[in-house]
Amino acid sequence: MITPALVLKYISVIVISYLLGSLNFSIIFSRSIAKKDIRESGSGNAGATNMLRTYGKKFAVLTMIGDILKVALAIIITFAFLGEPMRYLFGFPQEESEIRRVMLYKAFSGLFCVIGHIFPVFFKFKGGKGVAACTGMVIMIDWRIAAILFVIFIAVVLISKWISLGSLVIAVLYPVLIGVFYKDITLVLAALLFSAIVFIAHRENIKRLIKGNENKISFKSKK
Helix, strand or coil, rough: CCCCHHHHHHHHHHHHHHHCCCCCHHHHHHHHHHHHCCHCCCCCCCCCHHHHHHHCCHHHHHHHHHHHHHHHHHCCCHHHHCCHHHHHCCCCEEEEEEEHHHHHHHHHHHHHHHHHHCCCHCCCCCCCCCCCCHHHHHHHHHHHHHHHHHCCCCCCCHHHCCHHHHHHHHHHHHHHHHHHHHHHHHHHHHHHHHHHHHHHHHHHHHHHHHCCCCCCCCCCCCC
């Protein structure tokens, strides 16, 4: 039964998830390191890839970790607000309907975190492409799927040197793996929403990939 109190809880989840998502760590770290906004360097994107190109592996990893953890925190808060047992953060109940509910709670919170990451209220609504935030959400939804996608991502990037291509490949495979693991059309549709977000955010990268002039990544350390 939908009550005013329940509606208020959902609104609170949306606001908190969005605000946490708006904590873009590439911008925070770049301003701390060089007193310069990462959006003024390299590709101009506020994300881990541009941090890697501009400041090196250490700060790219720290950015990725920060953007993943903010999603994890948002989901923990969502569980607390909606009364979901914390043991289901990385585990699942036995009943299919309960599994669906738990995963949709995680996706609901993750969605607004991703929106906050792309359109951060703290940074004039110009953020990153949401891949790290989506990664955090996938880890919380099912670490097994996250592990498979990580291996595929690394393989694609090592072979092609295109991080954007790796991101797009795992965006395609995510709903496929959700379908394989859970055979639930509702969960697949929710996963497709995140895939669509990644593709829309990478629309310029897709154009460059088609033309063959997308920037390749270098794994040499920055000094």
